[in-house]
Each structure stands twice: as structure tokens, then as C-alpha cells.
Amino acid sequence: MDKFIEEIILTNDEIMGICKKLGHLITEEYYDKRPILVGLLKGSIPFMAEFMKHIKCDMEIDFIQASSYRGVKSTGTVMVLKDMITPIQGRNILIVEDIVDTGLTLQEVMNLFQDRGAVSIEIVTLLSKPDGRTVNTVTPKYIGKTIPNKFVVGFGLDYNELYRNLDYVGVLKESVYKKQGGF
Numbered sequence: 001m002d003k004f005i006e007e008i009i010l011t012n013d014e015i016m017g018i019c020k021k022l023g024h025l026i027t028e029e030y031y032d033k034r035p036i037l038v039g040l041l042k043g044s045i046p047f048m049a050e051f052m053k054h055i056k057c058d059m060e061i062d063f064i065q066a067s068s069y070r071g072v073k074s075t076g077t078v079m080v081l082k083d084m085i086t087p088i089q090g091r092n093i094l095i096v097e098d099i100v101d102t103g104l105t106l107q108e109v110m111n112l113f114q115d116r117g118a119v120s121i122e123i124v125t126l127l128s129k130p131d132g133r134t135v136n137t138v139t140p141k142y143i144g145k146t147i148p149n150k151f152v153v154g155f156g157l158d159y160n161e162l163y164r165n166l167d168y169v170g171v172l173k174e175s176v177y178k179k180q181g182g183f
């Protein structure tokens with residue numbers, strides 16, 4: 001185990017198993033729907049790359065980078081830093097996330113996709129932290145693993161842009177972010 005990791009949450013083998021299972025599920029439920037998998041940058045990249053290999057029906061991929069305003073007004077505005085290219089009017093969308101915490105980002109991205117005329121929108125996420133949820137409109141349909149409210153890194157998940165390249169997911173030692181001034 002790496003020295004900055006407190007505890008392993010998902011081994012690489014477990015992640016591979018999850019990706020296979022979710023891929024089969026999506027194949028069954030979307031075989032005639034030609035879904036667009038929309039990865040939220042940057043954290044979803046490793047999960048998206050692994051999981052899509054197990055989808056055995058027609059599908060497309062695209063990416064969006066969004067950042068939610070979390071100021072005093074929680075009116076739900078999403079700032080699109082990089083937009084997707086594929087038109088989504090009339091399409092079935094699967095948003096791919098690394099982790100759903102408060103749900104704020106996803107709520108706003110879902111509103112945006114609804115406004116753009118998507119027929120259906122569901123969420124596929126590697127991890128979910130239900131204890132962190134502050135919005136009740138975001139309910140991921142496809143979840144790899146539900147975890148406690150701890151700060152995790154690896155397989156796309158970062159702390160200050162680091163650790164995305166780990167091939168597993170683990171809890172980051174508190175001493176790492178205390179030393180660097182917190183997150």
C-alpha cells in the first residue's frame with residue numbers, strides 16, 4: 001500500500017469486477033437505445049475507459065467539464081468549462097462520474113441536459129457517498145460501491161490534481177492534506 005494511503009476502499013480487481021458487471025447491465029438495458037456516455041472530466045476517465053469495454057451494444061462517448069457555483073445563492077448554476085460536441089436532443093444519456101458526494105454538480109448538469117432535450121438521463125458512478133448528499137433529486141441508478149463519508153483518491157479521483165493515476169481507490173491519510181493546508 002502507498003505510504004499516503006490509510007485504507008484501501010477498492011482494489012484493482014474489485015474495480016475490474018464492478019466495470020464488468022455495470023457494462024453487462026447497461027448492455028441489457030440499453031441494447032436498442034444507442035446511449036451517449038457523457039464522462040464528467042477529469043475524474044471519470046479511468047472508470048469510463050474500463051467500463052465502456054464491457055458494453056456490447058451501439059453507444060457513443062463524449063465529455064463535459066463542469067464546475068458548479070457554490071456561493072451564497074444555491075440557485076444551481078453550472079459553469080461549463082469544456083462542452084460536449086454531440087447534440088443530445090432526443091438521445092438517451094448516461095452520465096459517467098467517479099464519485100457522487102453532495103450531488104450538486106450532477107443536479108446542475110442534469111438540468112442542463114434536460115434543457116437541451118435529452119430523452120432520458122441516468123447516472124453511472126464508480127462510488128457514491130450518500131451521507132454527503134445535500135440534494136435529493138440526484139439518485140444514481142448504477143453504483144459501483146457505496147462508501148462512508150471519507151476523502152478517497154485513485155482511479156481518477158484526485159487531491160489537488162494528484163493521485164488520479166493509482167490503479168485502486170484508497171482513503172487519503174489526513175496528514176497529507178493537513179501538511180498542505182487542508183482540502
Ligand code: IMP
Binds near residue numbers: 100101102153159
Ligand atoms: P458533488 O457535486 O459534491 O457530488 O461533487 C462530486 C465531485 O467532487 C466528484 O466528481 C469529485 O471530483 C469531487 N469529490 C467528492 N468527493 C471526493 C473524494 O472523496 N475524493 C476526491 N474527489 C471527491
